[in-house]
Amino acid sequence: MRIAIDAMGGDRAPAEIVEGAVAAARDFRVAVSLVGDKDTLSKYLQGIEGGVPDSVTVHHASQVVDMGEAPALAMRKKRDSSVVVATRLHAEGHADAVLSAGNTGAASAAAILALRPIAGVDRPGIATVFPTQKSPLVLMDAGANVDCRPRHLSEFAIMGAAYARAIHGVIPGEKSGVAAGQVPSVGLLSIGEEEGKGNELVKTTYKLLHEGAGSGFYSYFGNVEGRDIAFGTVDVVVCDGFVGNVVLKTAEGFAKMFTSSLKEAFLGDLRSKIGAMLLKPALQKFRSKIDYAEYGGAVLLGVNGVCIICHGSSDRRSIYSAIRIAKQTVESDVTGMIRGAIAQVRAANEASDAALGTGDSSGSGTDSTPSSGA
């Protein structure tokens, strides 16, 4: 298996990207194509202690998309950028997945352009994994589609459920809640548990998800609230990309606040310092759980391929961990599962439409451009 990596994307590129990729290539037995300026990358590779495995190669790209750049414009003007070239390597079959810690909008746009949406998917979306009190939870969409219609959320439910099956063990020390043969549970993010609570989008989506559960790809829990994310009430939470992105970043912010307040408390006086020293081993598990938001990768679901999107601030540890997720996503054939599920649901809908003599009144057909990159 080979992973194409946008080695120039992210706040700490290329140094941390290269370090993380080389470590992952060693430990996970994956081949890695580092995409970016050949001279720069070769220089970084030469500096790596313990040498670089043969499975790590460099693929030249002359341009870089900046973090603040408008994705649509970047796609037109920077066809030889590291993110576009890395995605193309995957699309042309030279790699099994692509990974970027650069501009999220650009990485999504490149994937949608080069890999194309899966037939029947209107809106590819970003799925992200949260640590919870129980097992990891998939939230979708985490920011690819800021204004959604009910049918988009219904696609997210099917795609998120497929991904939930694939993330077994992605959080160190934790098992996934969805074992082989189990059906993932899906919750609709709202502001009250009862049907009828929520905004217009949620109210209309409620019924659609209920019907969608008839496909057998997920069981429908109904509405969930914000606190159910940390509690791990369900395996998958669906929401529009605006709400999902706000939730992701809110949780990230509070995780940072908690750990920094804790650190402060630990360094207060001698007594506290000794206490903290004694607690160190016990706190390791706690920390690795809380830290997850920072070192996990998100995945763009709904395209013909595997596209992993990392946080802009990713360090070597994040990249290392994200490559592991990329490998698991390829191996568990999430893309194939989504393709099959979407085709089956589509066929069932068409059959029922034909039986009722009605057509698809929701209009537009395929509309695959994310309305904004977060």
Added chain:
Amino acid sequence: MRIAIDAMGGDRAPAEIVEGAVAAARDFRVAVSLVGDKDTLSKYLQGIEGGVPDSVTVHHASQVVDMGEAPALAMRKKRDSSVVVATRLHAEGHADAVLSAGNTGAASAAAILALRPIAGVDRPGIATVFPTQKSPLVLMDAGANVDCRPRHLSEFAIMGAAYARAIHGVIPGEKSGVAAGQVPSVGLLSIGEEEGKGNELVKTTYKLLHEGAGSGFYSYFGNVEGRDIAFGTVDVVVCDGFVGNVVLKTAEGFAKMFTSSLKEAFLGDLRSKIGAMLLKPALQKFRSKIDYAEYGGAVLLGVNGVCIICHGSSDRRSIYSAIRIAKQTVESDVTGMIRGAIAQVRAANEASDAALGTGDSSGSGTDSTPSSGA
């Protein structure tokens, strides 16, 4: 000053409500009217250790609105419910504020019906206070209005800014960021800092908030992201009630997860237990900060009065703390400040409309019923 309290509302009513109210009456020198079933409440009061101050009285109400009850229906059918009677006491001038830990939708509806919206306010909304790395932050709307228009968010900015001035010292051990004479900063919750990032509502609101800052009631920071809430980047964050409620409950869920994971780590083995014991004093401050979400009260801003809405799970400590917030909100005349600010902004808008020869094209005028209670 007298506070009318819905003594029958909340998961732990009336016992915890009565206990918290009596303690607050003792410590804060406020008079308290406990509203609910006279016999039940008298029995609880008799059981209180150390006796009950004369400033605590009981006001009979024969009905109770249940937590799951539809607010609109409850307003029609339960005119003698504790929440309606308590609100009426305030509206008729027998109390300076009203407080409920019961059904949020019912408490909001009762306040809007009995107190009426302030002239010029289309949508009263719920403001809630978050602990941050810096000073406490006001988020509005936390759930009263699930589907909002830009002008509603622009009202939230003015109202939230007025409240930010009033909450000095509400989080134990913390100063508020907005001292007398300072202008609160307002951020618009979105998924990217740049203007143009966000959903349709946010994009249109951006300009409106910028113009609104001309009033001098707040300074406009621009877009903020979810993580800026915990970081305390601004004094006030505005968003629609759906997003605000999801954010509030997400933060609440993660706070619970963090503290329970921490507790688990502390009770691991003997070594950890000793460490935890040594750290206990240092962790007190950390805990009181994290716990805040549970014991703080939210306030419904934009009505002619002070209406404090507490979490359904409120215990005596939460009620005690919420009564302190009620007192501060009355003393700092938040309602008067909002009334003045809204009138001034309205007059300025009318003057500029007259000068331009245009009318208000946003339509509808006053529409004060919250679209759903969270």
